[in-house]
Amino acid sequence: MSTGIVTTDLRKTFPVRRWQGWRRRPAAAPVAAVDGLSLRIPPGQVTGLLGLNxxxxxTTIRILSTLLRPTGGTVSVDGLDVVEHAREVRRRINVISGGERMVYDRLTARENLWYFGQLYDVPRARLRARIDELLDLVGLTEAAQVPVERFSRGMRQRLVIARGLINDPAYLLLDEPTLGLDAPIAHQLRALIAQLAADGVGVLLTSHYLAEVEQLCRHVYLIARGSLVAQGSPAQLAGQTVRRHTVRLVLAVADPAVTAVLRALAERHGAELTVDVDDEGRPRFTLRHPQDLVGAVVTAVVQAGGAVAGLTVTPPTLEDAILTLTDAQAVAVR
Structure with missing residues (x-):
């Protein structure tokens, strides 16, 4: 039964050793990298895990993939504990990372995939066909016999993607998977991730490319200092921010009456107002406020007889939510 990846009160601490000259001082208090984290990564969807550096x-991904043992709490994959049943768990999962070397330089692309396929106990009859499928998928068929040490960074990352799919994983853990990829290959990978989820694979994605998260993720967990800060869809998280909507209005010609009206409106609502000129020398007004004031702004300008040459409205973004919510958590910790 596919119940997903579930963590309950997950904790991971690392000891801190102090040295003074050649003498070791007593260890400081352990540092908590993961602190009471409870998550669920269900099959058939892309789940985001976001946070600042x-x-x-x-660390969380390394625990989920059995590379690190948790200090406390539990992690299960389809009901299998990652510590007690590590071997069975590894057959169900795989990891793609954009920031680490995950293939061997002196082996060719095909030799790398053959090696990792054997590690995952992929039957030999199936493995040969699977390697051909994956090399074609990531555009490395013509480079199959080339040693990886001669690959470009983008080619290497494409091979890492193929390695991560070699065992047809039920769950795929993606840690900055598009890092270093050219735009067309990154686009193909995003399409592949969406298709894998549609086919029933559970995907956990960490990424600093927030447009990628908004495009792919149905649910997002936001963490700071190893603790859960917020969760929800990307739109729900963006809605939790107190950062401001931005209304930017450009007038066709300067009009003192319109300027006075907009200053009064900003003062009445407590909005931040800046006045400058655009590239064509036309007066430009930028208002920032937690509420969307576009209706009030347009009404005020029209009633004052102004001519609007341009209008844009920028709502709070997922990036705003990350900055706001992690800032709030940092303040609470102090």
Missing amino acids: GAGKT
């Missing part, structure tokens, strides 16, 4: 994302 050092939030604990990579």
